[in-house]
Amino acid sequence: xxxxxxxxxxxxxxxxxxxxxxxxxxxxxxxxxxxxxxxxxxxxxxxxxxxxxxxxxxxxxxxxxxxxxxxxxxxxxxxxxxxxxxxxxxxxxxxxxxxxxxxxxxxxxxxxxxxxxxxxxxxxxxxxxxxxxxxxxxxxxxxxxxxxxxxxxxxxxxxxxxxxxxxxxxxxxxxxxxxxxxxxxxxxxxxxxxxxxxxxxxxxxxxxxxxxxxxxxxxxxxxxxxxxxxxxxxxxxxxxxxxxxxxxxxxxxxxxxxxxxxxxxxxxxxxxxxxxxxxxxxxxxxxxxxxxxxxxxxxxxxxxxxxxxxxxxxxxxxxxxxxxxxxxxxxxxxxxxxxxxxxxxxxxxxxxxxxxxxxxxxxxxxxxxxxxxxxxxxxxxxxxxxxxxxxxxxxxxxxxxxxxxxxxxxxxxxxxxxxxxxxxxxxxxxxxxxxxxxxxxxxxxxxxxxxxxxxxxxxxxxxxxxxxxxxxxxxxxxxxxxxxxxxxxxxxxxxxxxxxxxxxxxxxxxxxxxxxxxxxxxxxxxxxxxxxxxxxxxxxxxxxxxxxxxxxxxxxxxxxxxxxxxxxxxxxxxxxxxxxxxxxxxxxxxxxxxxxxxxxxxxxxxxxxxxxxxxxxxxxxxxxxxxxxxxxxxxxxxxxxxxxxxxxxxxxxxxxxxxxxxxxxxxxxxxxxxxxxxxxxxxxxxxxxxxxxxxxxxxxxxxxxxxxxxxxxxxxxxxxxxxxxxxxxxxxxxxxxxxxxxxxxxxxxxxxxxxxxxxxxxxxxxxxxxxxxxxxxxxxxxxxxxxxxxxxxxxxxxxxxxxxxxxxxxxxxxxxxxxxxxxxxxxxxxxxxxxxxxxxxxxxxxxxxxxxxxxxxxxxxxxxxxxxxxxxxxxxxxxxxxxxxxxxxxxxxxxxxxxxxxxxxxxxxxxxxxxxxxxxxxxxxxxxxxxxxxxxxxxxxxxxxxxx
Numbered sequence: 001x002x003x004x005x006x007x008x009x010x011x012x013x014x015x016x017x018x019x020x021x022x023x024x025x026x027x028x029x030x031x032x033x034x035x036x037x038x039x040x041x042x043x044x045x046x047x048x049x050x051x052x053x054x055x056x057x058x059x060x061x062x063x064x065x066x067x068x069x070x071x072x073x074x075x076x077x078x079x080x081x082x083x084x085x086x087x088x089x090x091x092x093x094x095x096x097x098x099x100x101x102x103x104x105x106x107x108x109x110x111x112x113x114x115x116x117x118x119x120x121x122x123x124x125x126x127x128x129x130x131x132x133x134x135x136x137x138x139x140x141x142x143x144x145x146x147x148x149x150x151x152x153x154x155x156x157x158x159x160x161x162x163x164x165x166x167x168x169x170x171x172x173x174x175x176x177x178x179x180x181x182x183x184x185x186x187x188x189x190x191x192x193x194x195x196x197x198x199x200x201x202x203x204x205x206x207x208x209x210x211x212x213x214x215x216x217x218x219x220x221x222x223x224x225x226x227x228x229x230x231x232x233x234x235x236x237x238x239x240x241x242x243x244x245x246x247x248x249x250x251x252x253x254x255x256x257x258x259x260x261x262x263x264x265x266x267x268x269x270x271x272x273x274x275x276x277x278x279x280x281x282x283x284x285x286x287x288x289x290x291x292x293x294x295x296x297x298x299x300x301x302x303x304x305x306x307x308x309x310x311x312x313x314x315x316x317x318x319x320x321x322x323x324x325x326x327x328x329x330x331x332x333x334x335x336x337x338x339x340x341x342x343x344x345x346x347x348x349x350x351x352x353x354x355x356x357x358x359x360x361x362x363x364x365x366x367x368x369x370x371x372x373x374x375x376x377x378x379x380x381x382x383x384x385x386x387x388x389x390x391x392x393x394x395x396x397x398x399x400x401x402x403x404x405x406x407x408x409x410x411x412x413x414x415x416x417x418x419x420x421x422x423x424x425x426x427x428x429x430x431x432x433x434x435x436x437x438x439x440x441x442x443x444x445x446x447x448x449x450x451x452x453x454x455x456x457x458x459x460x461x462x463x464x465x466x467x468x469x470x471x472x473x474x475x476x477x478x479x480x481x482x483x484x485x486x487x488x489x490x491x492x493x494x495x496x497x498x499x500x501x502x503x504x505x506x507x508x509x510x511x512x513x514x515x516x517x518x519x520x521x522x523x524x525x526x527x528x529x530x531x532x533x534x535x536x537x538x539x540x541x542x543x544x545x546x547x548x549x550x551x552x553x554x555x556x557x558x559x560x561x562x563x564x565x566x567x568x569x570x571x572x573x574x575x576x577x578x579x580x581x582x583x584x585x586x587x588x589x590x591x592x593x594x595x596x597x598x599x600x601x602x603x604x605x606x607x608x609x610x611x612x613x614x615x616x617x618x619x620x621x622x623x624x625x626x627x628x629x630x631x632x633x634x635x636x637x638x639x640x641x642x643x644x645x646x647x648x649x650x651x652x653x654x655x656x657x658x659x660x661x662x663x664x665x666x667x668x669x670x671x672x673x674x675x676x677x678x679x680x681x682x683x684x685x686x687x688x689x690x691x692x693x694x695x696x697x698x699x700x701x702x703x704x705x706x707x708x709x710x711x712x713x714x715x716x717x718x719x720x721x722x723x724x725x726x727x728x729x730x731x732x733x734x735x736x737x738x739x740x741x742x743x744x745x746x747x748x749x750x751x752x753x754x755x756x757x758x759x760x761x762x763x764x765x766x767x768x769x770x771x772x773x774x775x776x777x778x779x780x781x782x783x784x785x786x787x788x789x790x791x792x793x794x795x796x797x798x799x800x801x802x803x804x805x806x807x808x809x810x811x812x813x814x815x816x817x818x819x820x821x822x823x824x825x826x827x828x829x830x831x832x833x834x835x836x837x838x839x840x841x842x843x844x845x846x847x848x849x850x851x852x853x854x855x856x857x858x859x860x861x862x863x864x865x866x867x868x869x870x871x872x873x874x875x876x877x878x879x880x881x882x883x884x885x886x887x888x889x890x891x892x893x894x895x896x897x898x899x900x901x902x903x904x905x906x907x908x909x910x911x912x913x914x915x916x917x918x919x920x921x922x923x924x925x926x927x928x929x930x931x932x933x934x935x936x937x938x939x940x941x942x943x944x945x946x947x948x
Contacts, residue, residue: 079114151186185220740894
């Protein structure tokens with residue numbers, strides 16, 4: 001019996017006893033096998049058990065052994081398991097941190113994302129620096145999926161260590177500038193969790209977020225709209241129908257198409273945006289979308305009706321009541337009650353109907369309400385709605401009064417009670433004798449305490465009208481006084497006091513009898529009320545003189561105040577608005593500022609903002625300083641660029657004559673660097689030099705001329721002079737545009753024991769076949785490092801430049817200007833393995849990926865030459881696709897090293913094989929053509945992936 005009660009034993013259906021230990025032993029054996037298929041099957045069974053709520057934590061050790069498996073499917077399943085149990089089995093999970101770090105460098109984006117998710121699920125503060133480094137690397141990952149996972153990991157790390165908030169805010173700022181819609185929603189989520197009040201970070205991203213709103217997933221759209229609503233209330237002045245800030249109009253125009261979304265949360269988010277931010281004239285645009293949501297589930301109907309009721313009850317002093325009344329006027333029949341609606345939906349629809357009632361539609365609404373009175377569950381609410389119609393539209397008040405009087409004689413007690421309560425509210429100031437007499441006669445037939453109390457209150461308030469019937473009415477009530485409800489007893493006391501003041505001689509003994517019964521009542525509230533009235537009337541001389549002023553004073557009529565006006569203090573669509581109470585984490589919307597902030601703050605940046613690279617060493621080459629000066633200079637206009645290009649073409653003519661001097665200078669510079677690798681090989685000069693001439697458009701026409709240093713040819717060979725050799729490597733190299741590449745961490749301090757390596761930039765200098773770039777190396781330790789060198793793991797790949805650092809002081813950083821020949825990659829995006837070696841330390845390997853856009857060198861072309869070459873490149877050499885959004889010229893040239901011929905035409909050539917690359921770009925299409933068909937297809941795909 002003891003074994004059967006152990007937690008490992010389980011009784012299944014049919015009374016079968018299952019031993020979980022045997023089942024888990026089978027899974028352990030499958031996980032320890034050498035076949036990946038068995039391991040995958042075992043992991044699928046384990047994940048199924050987790051989904052069913054079973055505890056399989058004892059398999060953690062067996063599962064974690066497969067965390068470095070080569071099978072991708074198996075590793076993904078293992079990571080799913082580890083995310084579930086990493087926090088519970090922290091000691092075993094810590095042993096696999098190195099495996100997760102290696103997985104962050106995998107080529108499969110799903111593996112990288114899963115590894116980051118598992119790493120940040122380990123709730124150990126000791127490894128928070130490792131998590132921070134992993135997040136910093138992942139936010140700059142090439143895969144948007146990994147960047148999305150990094151955004152979700154930021155709040156988890158912040159909850160673990162709040163001291164890392166400044167660095168996490170930098171990562172969030174970087175993610176907010178991401179161009180992929182998959183990432184933006186998660187970035188906004190991280191912003192809301194970490195720094196929701198740092199609205200100043202949104203200035204430069206505001207317009208980009210507005211434009212990307214339509215492309216983000218539905219969950220992200222809700223978050224972004226809520227964030228932009230707070231931003232708009234904080235930064236813009238309150239708009240009116242004639243004056244709307246352009247940036248606010250951008251937000252409203254971007255969100256308006258989302259009213260057609262299939263997701264009700266998105267529609268509600270847009271509704272609250274227009275309600276709280278937009279001008280009042282545009283609020284009516286949300287009516288049709290809200291009415292469409294009334295066809296959804298009952299929960300959705302309830303929330304939507306609450307928001308509609310709040311919008312209809314908006315303060316009329318602000319001038320929006322007319323908007324609210326006409327806003328849903330054309331959809332009035334959509335608020336008619338259906339028999340299938342739940343009771344809470346029916347009541348809300350009645351409230352909306354009475355809020356929209358006017359002289360034009362009041363008769364239709366009243367006919368509908370008369371039908372609802374016959375419904376058992378809606379009778380009371382329908383009678384109250386009739387009373388609200390009588391108050392709102394004075395023209396039908398008498399008609400409603402007659403209908404309510406007829407309802408008093410109904411057989412339905414609920415209807416009678418509701419009718420009496422409504423009549424009390426309507427007859428507060430004046431009550432006709434016939435109606436009061438009828439109520440007195442119906443009193444014995446009414447049993448509901450609330451209705452009986454209302455009748456007694458009406459008679460007491462208008463005692464002068466029924467002065468002859470009131471004493472007898474009090475006598476009848478005194479007989480049943482002990483059996484009355486507490487609410488009715490208090491009203492009987494009030495009636496007795498008023499009759500004592502009006503007709504003391506006829507009612508004195510009857511009043512004393514009622515007071516004596518109330519003095520010994522079981523309810524302390526009735527006893528206290530009786531004691532107060534007795535002392536007020538009989539024991540104090542001064543107060544007794546003023547008793548008539550107190551009890552017989554004219555009372556103001558009660559105002560019809562809707563309970564939905566209280567909800568207007570909360571933001572629409574929130575939980576606090578639904579519950580009508582302030583919930584946790586609810587934040588009030590900011591008040592409108594008097595003046596809008598400067599629009600220049602929201603100017604779109606030219607490139608995604610990234611955290612700046614750390615301060616460099618004090619000693620730098622003069623060439624680096626000159627290059628930074630050039631980068632800091634302002635952008636030229638299109639006319640100035642053409643003039644500069646013409647000047648450069650003239651300078652190139654002069655530079656061709658001194659080619660030998662430049663080569664000798666470059667060779668001497670390479671010898672000074674002390675590099676052990678071969679120097680960068682210059683592209684061999686053709687036997688015939690290029691003669692340049694300018695046409696009317698200012699572009700260069702390329703024609704080969706004979707060189708005096710070569711022997712002259714004779715005969716038919718002279719005809720070769722008239723041929724165009726621009727496609728065989730003699731093209732004119734144009735000025736390279738500035739690259740917008742963001743710094744990327746290649747080697748973190750954990751893997752290299754304190755040494756950090758970053759890919760800083762691509763300089764795009766003319767290095768022939770070699771692609772130049774700059775690495776940043778920083779010593780993050782407190783000790784000095786000696787003899788640092790960068791080598792290539794693959795001996796076939798050639799590298800050139802300054803690859804050595806003699807010594808690196810603590811906290812110091814250096815730049816290494818290198819160049820790699822990508823000919824071995826075959827013109828494709830390929831990761832090159834580099835090795836970092838230093839004295840008295842193990843070498844560390846890291847990967848370097850050269851984008852296709854940087855393997856191109858810009859060349860100068862005229863529009864005529866472009867069209868001539870474009871006709872030659874057809875079929876498989878040309879690839880085209882339609883664009884979802886416009887790509888600007890500066891954006892394209894920042895990612896692809898091509899020369900801008902005009903706003904639509906761009907030209908370049910591959911560095912490795914000097915193969916022509918042409919790009920035609922307009923507002924709707926992108927076409928890429930190249931002599932290398934594979935390169936053209938891959939470059940076209942990469943451009944679409946980056947910008948779309």
